[in-house]
Amino acid sequence: MSATTSPCPSSTSRRPSYAAVLRVPHARRTFAAALSARLSYGTVSLAVLLSVTRATDSYTASGAVMAVFGASAVFLMPLRASLVDRYGPRRTLLPMAALYSVLLCVLAALTWRPGASPVVLAVSAAVTGACAPPLGPAMRAVWSDLVHDRRLLRRAYSMDGVAEELLYVSGPAVVGLLLRFGPPAAGVLLSAVLMVTGTCAFVTSPVMAGTGHRPGKPTARRARRxxxxxxxxxxxxxxxxxxxxxxxxxxxxxxxxxxxxxxxxxxxxxxxxxxxxxxxxxxxxxxxxxxxxxxxxxxxxxxxxxxxxxxxxxxxxxxxxxxxxxxxxxxxxxxxxxxxxxxxxxxxxxxxxxxxxxxxxxxxxxxxxxxxxxxxxxxxxxxxxxxxxxxxxxxxxxxxxxxx
Incomplete structure (x- = not known):
């Protein structure tokens, strides 16, 4: 990725701080947008688990659905990430997020009322997970472009990691609050909204200007290695x-x-x-x-x-x-x-x-x-x-x- 950034403001300081990371041009907007999209991953697991359990009245079915959802999301991530490297985040992340969000809405519709077929839910969850955008790796790649001082980059990565952990702690709390007003499937819809709006804000950041396809990027076959x-x-x-x-x-x-x-x-x-x-x-x-x-x-x-x-x-x-x-x-x-x-x-x-x-x-x-x-x-x-x-x-x- 290329970015329209100025030199790191604290690259010459002896002890760059976390505040210096956020003073890097466009860092705050880009990071906040990425976090809002990544909050979707903090809410979606519990929301899908509760929704499927309520729709099927079976813990076995909900466990199987979560297994295929997680497997397709995790093990296909290098392939999806290779597409981001090959074609750039603007051309890949937003279509992935849009498709992922639409499929989450389908999953929410299927689980809104009891009686859904576990097989249909499992297939829907597998396809949905396969489209999950690699937002964490994408944001860390952006940090590498934004911050050229290795000391400051370590702070950026540390801050990113702590923030991500807090998202996975706060996400279930958000779902729990939402359950007071609606069924668990409403949490799945919230995850879809967070993903598409946050990703849209992320890819439209000025940091992403000029990104796109560059020759020599990894192909889909090489992404599996x-x-x-x-x-x-x-x-x-x-x-x-x-x-x-x-x-x-x-x-x-x-x-x-x-x-x-x-x-x-x-x-x-x-x-x-x-x-x-x-x-x-x-x-x-x-x-x-x-x-x-x-x-x-x-x-x-x-x-x-x-x-x-x-x-x-x-x-x-x-x-x-x-x-x-x-x-x-x-x-x-x-x-x-x-x-x-x-x-x-x-x-x-x-x-x-x-x-x-x-x-x-x-x-x-x-x-x-x-x-x-x-x-x-x-x-x-x-x-x-x-x-x-x-x-x-x-x-x-x-x-x-x-x-x-």
Whole structure:
């Protein structure tokens, strides 16, 4: 992407700040537009889950629909991102967002009243997920164009990561508020509106001026391959997803085994999110001397150590403290993986690079969730926490030995 930007205003300062990121020309408008569109991803999962459950009266059907929706959205993301790199965001993101939003409206109509066919819902969800615009990778590619100072870019990526996490926390709350006034399908419609309006504002930002097709961009066939140099961040992201995927289930089992009220579960998981947000902001504020490829294994090792220490927790407060410590490593590790992917990505392939890392996180999460479901109840809970930590440790080692 090319952008009509002026030199970074703080590139010469010794310690560029988060405020300096937002002072970059057009950064605030572009970032706000991207966040409003990405909020759709924070609301859509819960809205679709509740809508399908209400329409079919079957948790099995809703689980299957969510599985195909997530799979088509995640595993086809590198292909959609390659289209953005090849033809530019203005020519690709808005058509994707429009089609995705129309299909969400179809899904909302199908689930507005009980009696929908699970097969029809599953097919509709799969097609809808296949059209989901890669807004996160696209925004990170825009940050790389807007910010040329690597120190400031790290702050931009950290701020982006923390904001994205907050969207996934606030999205379900928005759906919960909407349920007071309408059926769950209304949340699906809200997701469609957020997506199309936010994407429209995003692609019409002055930053996007002049973007378009440039020769030599990746083809659809090459989009299915892992680009050279991305093995380390992709392996690290997959390990991060594997390690964290079972946290919700493990915390729920922890509360059940000790006869705690279910209300403690959100607070314990909230400690993980709060730690991640704090770690992300701290990661962007610190002036690191070590390069991203050297920091990434240490962050994963810290995550693994904290998750393993959770096995020693004897009450909700100690478990929350252990998960908060684990969270401190989560956002920095993911941000560092994205930075490393940006450093190693070929010219004109930044969106695809970010999409591969995003896909790796979600693939690791899917596999880890299934594994956690099989292991909880068959192994002591402490052993499950240790295994989760071991996944992060294995990813740390892999990030060191993987070819550059």
């Amino acid at each position: 892992l680009p050279p140099g991305l093995l380390r961040p992709v392996v690290a992201a997959a390990g991060l997803g594997l390690a964290l995927s079972g946290a919700e289930l493990l915390v729920t089992a922890f509360a059940a085994q000790r006869s705690y009220d279910d209300s403690v579960v959100p607070w314990i998981l909230g400690a993980l999110s709060a730690g991640s947000a704090a770690g992300g902001l701290l990661n962007g504020a610190v002036e690191w001397r070590a390069p991203a490829r050297a920091r990434l294994p240490w962050l994963l090792a810290g995550l693994g150590t904290a998750l393993s220490a959770a096995a020693l927790a004897r009450g909700p407060w100690t478990l929350a403290a252990a998960l908060a410590c684990a969270g401190v490593c989560v956002a920095p590790a993911l941000t560092t993986a994205y930075l490393l992917g940006d450093e190693t990505a070929q010219e004109g392939a930044r969106t695809r690079a970010g999409a591969w890392i995003n896909t790796a996180v979600n693939a690791g999460t899917s596999v880890g969730s299934a594994a956690a479901g099989l292991l909880v109840g068959r192994l002591p809970l402490g052993a499950c926490f240790v295994l989760a930590g071991a996944m992060a440790a294995v990813a740390a080692v892999a990030a060191v030995v993987a070819p550059r």
